[in-house]
Amino acid sequence: MRILKTQTLRGPNYWSTRYHQLIVVRLDLEDLAETSTRDIPDFYEGLIEALPTLTEHRCADGEAGGFLRRVKSGTDLGHVVKHVALELQTLAGMSVSFGRTRSTATSDIQQVVFEYLDEQAGRYAARAAVRLCNSLIELGRYPVDELQQDLSDLRDLWADAALGPSTQTIIKEAEAKGIPWTQLRSRAMIQLGQGVYQKRIQATLSSQTGILGVELACDKEGTKRILQDAGVPVPRGTVIYYLDELEEAIETVGGFPIVIKPLDGNHGRGITININAWAQAEAAYDAARAVSKGVIVERFYRGRDHRVLVINGKVVAVAERVPAHVVGDGRSTIEELIAATNRDPRRGEGHDNILTRIEVDRTSWQLLDQQGYTLETVLPLDEVCYLRATANLSTGGIAIDRTDEIHPQNVWLAQRVAKIIGLDIAGIDVVTEDITRPLRETDGVVVEVNAAPGFRMHFSPSEGIPRNVAEPLIDMLFPPGTPTRVPIIALTGTNGKTTTTRLTAHIFKQTQKVVGYTTTDGVYISDYLVEPGDNTGPQSAQVILQDPTVEIAVLETARGGILRSGLGFDSCDVGVVLNVAADHLGLGDINTVEEMAHLKSVVVEAARPNGYAVLNADDPLVAAMAQRVKAQVAYFSMNPDNELVQAHTQQGGLAAVYENGYLSILKGDWVLRIEQAVNVPLTMMGRAPFMIANALAASLTAFTQGLSIEIIRQALHTFQASADQTPGRMNLFDLGRFHALIDYAHNPASYEALAGFVNNWPGTCIGVVGGPGDRRDEDFITLGKLADGMFDQVIVKEDDDTRGRPRGEAADLIVAGVKAAGEQSHYRVILNEVEAIHTALDEAPDNSLVVILPESVRRAIGLIEERKPLSLSASSAIAANSTPQPTPDVSADASALAESKG
Secondary structure: EEEEEEEEOOOOOOOOOOOOOEEEEEEEOOOOOOOOOHOOOOHHHHHHHHHHHHHHHOOEEEEEHHHHHHHHHHHOOHHHHHHHHHHHHHHHHOOOEEEEEEEEOOOOOEEEEEOOOOHHHHHHHHHHHHHHHHHHHHOOOOOOHHHHHHHHHHHHHHHOOOOHHHHHHHHHHHHOOOEEEOOOOOOEEEOOHHHHHHHEEEOOEEOOOOOHHHHHOOOHHHHHHHHHOOOOOOOOEEOOOOHHHHHHHHOOOOOEEEEEEEEOOEEEEEEEEEOHOOOOOOOOHHHHHHOOOOOEEEEOOEEEEEEEEEEEEEEEEEEEEEEEEEEEEOOOOOOOOHHHHHOOOOOEEOOOOOOOOOOOHHHHHHHHHOOOOOOOOOOOOOEEOOOOOOOOHHHOOOOEEOOOOOHHHHHHHHHHHHHHHOOOOEEEEEEEOOOOOOOOHHHOEEEEEEOOOOOOHHHHOOOOOOOOOHHHHHHHHOOOOOOOOEEEEEEOOOHHHHHHHHHHHHHOOOOOOOOOEEEOOEEEOOOEEEEEOOOHHHHHHHHHHOOOOOOEEEEEHHHHHHHOOOOOOOOOOEEEEOOOOOOOOOOOOHHHHHHHHHHHHHHHHOOOEEEEEEEEEOOOHHHHHHOOOOEEEEEEOOOOOOOHHHHHHHOOOOEEEOOEEEEEEEOOOOOEEEHHHOHHHOOOOOOOHHHHHHHHHHHHHHHHHHOHHHHHHHHHOOOOHHHHHHHHOOEEEOOOOOOOOOOOOOOOOOOOHHHHHHHHOOOOEEEEEEOOOOOHHHHHHHHHHHHHHHHEEEEEEEEEOOOOOOOOOOHHHHHHHHHOOOOEEEEEOOOOOOHHHHHHHHHHHOOEEEEEEEOOHHHHHHHHOOOOOEEEHHHHHHHHHOOOOOOOOOOOOOOOHHHHOO
16 A cells, blocks of 8 residues: 555545544555455454554444454455554544545545644654554564554654643633634744734733733843832842852852852753852852853742742732652652652653653752762651752642632732733742741742743642633633634635625625635735735635734635645634536546535535525525535525525525515515616626626625625625726726627636626627636536537637646647537637737627636736726626616526527
8 A cells, every 4th residue: 555645634624524633645555455454364463463452443333342343354454544543643642533534436546534633743643554554464463663663753743743731721721712723833822813803822921911021020130129129028139140259149148048040040940949058059150150141149038939820910820839859658769769750640751741750960969968868768758858949840840739728918919019020921939938828927038920930830730729720811811702703704616706705805895894805816905915826725714814904804715725724714604605516526536516515515514503604595506505504594596486595585594686687685574675786897787697696695695794785785886897806707898899808717617607698798709718727528528519609709729737638638629519519610729828819809800709718817817908998897898889688587597598699
């Protein structure tokens, strides 16, 4: 077996709208396509030997052991790869369980899908699972050392990727409150919320944390002076920069015992406490100087170390921190006791776990000497041996919750200290013999104030009640009732996506809010282009959702992005599906129009229960999606007599229809007319049925979000199918003697929709046609047939990028379609797109219409603009070149309008 392709999904996707983090492997079974696991000697036994924990895996029967029973009775190898990839991750500390396996149109290729927690670890697990299965096939076993290496590598990847414990607990609280989050690519920052409502955190620093407060907290001596001036009890001390200043500094603070620590330090590095002799003081100075140029010398205050956590001006937790130590059992040496302590599964490296492993270093040796011990000493029962002078958890200390014991006066003092320093989140270190009494009574002091204090001692203390300290932080950033999400409108479909997206954004702009939107021609915020190009995938969506000015997001969502990466958001307020037709079939293992409908339904399945799924009632594949959504359903239809719409509105449902020449909203028994189609420029005076459908979808979407009919009407009046507002979407140019139309139609459904307009043109119609090279042969033939029925003259061209086809092959297929149609339209082949466009424009007769269906919309528009078209709106151009006609009675299928020319 071998892996042909690996994809990483990061949002609601084709495989699941519940599990957002999935690896998709395209697996070539090669000669094993027809081989079952029961046919491979020793495969079952080797699998159990390598991964005995697979006994817990379930399969279709839902019972533990179900998977191995299938392996024994016979199953396909892709199914095994999926389970092995899941188990490898689980054994490495990443508990995952979801997976699927699907066959493809190619008999020896399968798609293997499984959950991941870390992308790199997930992709590694895929490779390791295939490697393990191949080894079982060839050797009947998987070497133990290779398995251990796989697990070690996976653990390393997870350790590198995992967020710190404080960040993790904040994210967990955000998720519990339904607040979306995303990890930014700079400085380990996390964005909470979306768009204009976003806040950021970096560990326990927040976007509201003042830089002055952070700078002051990092300046230990400056902090002490500020607090001292405010009447807060602080240690007596001074700062020195040279060893020859040490003796005088000791006298200044009142002699021994003293504390020496770096001026700029953290996590207890370089701190030595309870120094009682000159030799100790010199060594302590050297240790502090190695961390910081400045060295603090302070009087040593006896007492217990406490951390008081203040968030948003309130004390939310208190923990007593006990330095790393071991307790004697009367039998074990200190070294054995350390090893036993480190076997606690809660202990790990650095901040990765709830507790940190105890490591013996210079400070440990000094403390052992002071206590008269060595590592070989057997400690008497219950005797305590301290191995660290400071109580930091990062050096192996433990924490005991004291939140309910702190004296009210100490609470008041801590809250005042946080205000004095200017921190929204502060960890205040207090030394006192008894936290239940005021500091003044116990000769206690505020030793230090910390910006970005660690949370793990509070949410997971070694002893006492865990405190949910993330909740007050989240409530500070997002007070109850504060919005965290911008409205998201996601649109998809085979045709009309870009036009409908732009129109929807235009409608919402009338509210004077900042609208960010993505389309096939760029990412936009308000009226400004952020990034040109086809931007309909999840990364483009994130550009909008991460922008701090955006108040509403309107996101065109194409099939390719959903397949490659999933949606760029966890849920939306409105999901819109315009239509589903046979386009891009055969790509990405989507081979039928039903599979395409399932793919596009991801958008509406992601709509929240209190949101809306806006569906095309005239398209059976789209209408059927209503059965799969959690959101409320609203339909749009070109047929006011559509039975589905009538039944829906009779039950109080919402719909938009085209009735009696009007775009109208139906709400229960009410008919709210927005505007006549002839007055909506986008519809070409009502002669472009598919544009009417697009306008219905956009208007209905806006109405679901509370926009008034008046606002929607005003937006429809001011939106045109122009090169400025909808480049490449029904752009009509008046060139004096004739007109030219540029449209991005490139599949049979869009050709049929375009015919509804072209067939109403009174003069000769010339088509410059082609199609993307990665479509099926039969698709090109269909395009040729449709072009023959639509145009009097056909010029067949090809895209510059043939997408792997030999030059001329696509054109030959289109010509075959033209010939097969039998209408005897005049046709010729000019492969170069620019030459083909110039030829059509140069030879166009008076009052004709040249329809250009280009690969490059911007290039085609440029070629037209070189000929200096007259400044004339599309609606005016139509009015000037055709006799006014009654608005057509449009049936449920817009393509019905394309049955005849004239």
